[in-house]
Amino acid sequence: MGMDKKTSRWLDLREKMDVVVLAAALLLVVALLGFALVAKEVDDAGRTQTFDEWAIRALRTPGNPSDPVGPGWLEEMARDMTALGGVLVLTLVTAAVAGYLWLNQQKHATVFVIGATLGALALSLLLKGVFDRPRPELVPHLSKIATTSFPSGHSMLSAAVYLTLGAMLARIAEKKRLKLYFVGIALLLTFLVGISRVYMGVHYPTDVLAGWLAGLGWAILCWLVAGRMQ
Secondary structure (H helix, E strand, O other): OOOOHHHHHHHHHHHHHHHHHHHHHHHHHHHHHHHHHHHHHHHOOOOOHHHHHHHHHHOEEOOEEEEEOOOHHHHHHHHHHHHOOOHHHHHHHHHHHHHHHHHOOOHHHHHHHHHHHHHHHHHHHHHHHHHOOOOOOOOOOOOOOOOOOOOOHHHHHHHHHHHHHHHHHHHHOOOHHHHHHHHHHHHHHHHHHHHHHHHOOOOOHHHHHHHHHHHHHHHHHHHHHHHHHO
16 A cells, blocks of 8 residues: 555655755764864964964055054944854844743743853863963954954854754745745854954954854754754
């Protein structure tokens, strides 16, 4: 006896989800290996130092390291963009999403979102303590700093939080273009935050790259755990 249409659709959906989960697992492995490679290159007698220093100096006016390249409004925009990856803004975003989930009686999802954010923050601080890379001192900083340099906390936290939330919204969205929209916005915000950290002179490019990879890995791990729980 053949399967009915409902069972057939369910099996097709299950097969597609298995492929997505496998792709996510492979991407997680790539992110972890990428982070390990960047960390090794940075830690191995500073093999990336020449490029890191060149990139920071290239974003300042020749002969005047205190003046970023570009018009004054670009500097203001960079400050605004870097704030999107700050603890305060990410806390507000997480609190807003958690509040919505709580009011929508999705208590497990609320706890998960808060736990994912706090976990990303803890992991960021742990990695900074392990590598203990000094901040770049090539140009005056355009933003106040309080921790070490590797990996970039703003880049990692923005990747972890925005990509996790983007993936959650994409999971519940029915239309493909909405799924792509949510993930695309999350990627754009993460990219802008990371670039702004180099522009502000407070991070090397490799700090940002490592932060992106670590945050991506954390977001994928959270997505897989959320799917398993669901």
